[in-house]
Amino acid sequence: MDVVLRYFDMWNTGDTSIAEQVLHPAWVDHAHPEVAGPDGVRQSVMAIRAARPGLRFTVHSVLGDEDLVAVVGSVGEAPGDGSPGKLVWLVRLADGLMAEMWTYQQSGPR
Template sequence: MDNGSAHSMVMRYFDMWNTGDTAIADQILHSQWVDHAHPDVTGPAGVKQAVQTIRAERPDLRFTIHDVLGDNDLIAVVGSVGRPQQTTDSPGRLIWLIRLVDDLMTEMWTYQQNQPSH
């Protein structure tokens, strides 16, 4: 898989969370998928359920992606999550590291980049 395809796949993952359309999960997530920030959510079926649950509880929650970097099997994503109208008290930027195996997203780690205090 080339970098463009890997980057596109990762963007489709975050679009799934923003739109609630989980049809893509089986095409982009490995059967052994694990999000280390949420280890109880495994595999495409677990992600589909989590998307539906979170969107029902917080329908205005949005992921915004600022940069996607990396090579064929390890992608770094810099972004933020919040509500579109949220302008203050932002939790800061998040960095997701995503490992791909067999051209599918297999593991994800989440790190918070705190905003400097003013």
């Protein structure tokens, strides 16, 4: 599960040198299918951080096993955004790397 935490850290720090260490070569983000593989993510991280340098991902909890991990977290502008978007990411791992991810947004209080 550390690989998943490192993925979100990559987004927060902009250190894309770790992309191949956390992402499977056949990486697919189903919320953004146009961003494929570690190179696609590297380019996306750089572009989004340039446009929104205050964007931060916060991981609240990680649950799962060797192949499937659920991450509960939030995303918002730092610091003190006041209304970060709450999300759940489901991640499939292959060979110890992130292979696929699905993103679900909380629809409101339950």
